[in-house]
Amino acid sequence: MVRYAEPGTVEWVESGGGPLIAVPETVLPFWTGADGEETASDYDRACEVDGLVGLLPVGDATALVLGDEPAATAFLPEHGTLVRCVAAHSEAEVLASVPEALHTAQWQPEVQWKVPGELVLFDAAWPGARSTGTDHVRLALAPGRYAVRAAHVQPGPETWLVLVQFRPLT
Template sequence: MARYADPGTVEWVESGGGPLIVVPEAVLPFWAGADGEDLATDYDRACEVDGYVGLLPVGDSAALVLGDEPASTSFLPDHGTFVRWSAAGSEDELLAGVPAALDAAVWQNEVSWQVPGPVVLFDSAWPGTATERTEHLRVPLEPGRYTVRAAHAQPGPETWLGLVQLSRLPD
């Protein structure tokens, strides 16, 4: 897990070059990543997602693919948002721009995602059973249906970031 500032500030997950994925913990064993004997692996399916976000079936649930670019990504619970680091001089600069980015974002790719509980963010090339051996971030989401929307924003002249915001819908 990458850290760019003081310990405990924000934990970032990086990719080896492909998309990052957010898989419900309950179905982690069903995500095979780049492993497998099928012609199209789970990783291949993740790479085919067009746009900032998309959903892929995994077990009896769905995983959220963070598409577009393999940017370092973290989750900011206060904003209910995955923040994707496209460009910034420092982590502090990037994080300081998040509120302005959320206010100015032009949201796209809205999807509805049913989540059975906590989820794990990691590189989609890895099998779900290997997340403990690689960079990952556990996000303790409450079970329920979420609206997921995505955007890119430029809150400053040298600061660009991607946003993937989750909003829990009422039961």
């Protein structure tokens, strides 16, 4: 993705072509990525997720798979939202469109996710133990239960995004 905004404004993560996955840091060693020795690797399980988001068990926790299509993804903590850029002219255009896109999004049914603490978002093909040595982003979510909802949005004529929003549940 071409970056025009202030350098360091946001960190983006991309995959090599498959889904991204947000794994709780406490269970990173249990995610084997494409290196699994079974018939279906963890990566294969992630690829089977149908839709924009899905949950997969990892160790004694659950990971969030970002399905649909590979897209550069950034976490905007001020909105509690992952922004996935499907198409846009610039990073500045993407970031400027987020507030209105959140307001007008037609959200898909949400899933409930128990988050034990900090998460690492990375290409699902990588083993969790090596994920921080690759393209990754840390998501600092407070431990607790979240409603996770996702939507395709088109905030501009040539801007397409997928939004994945985390809403704390009480």
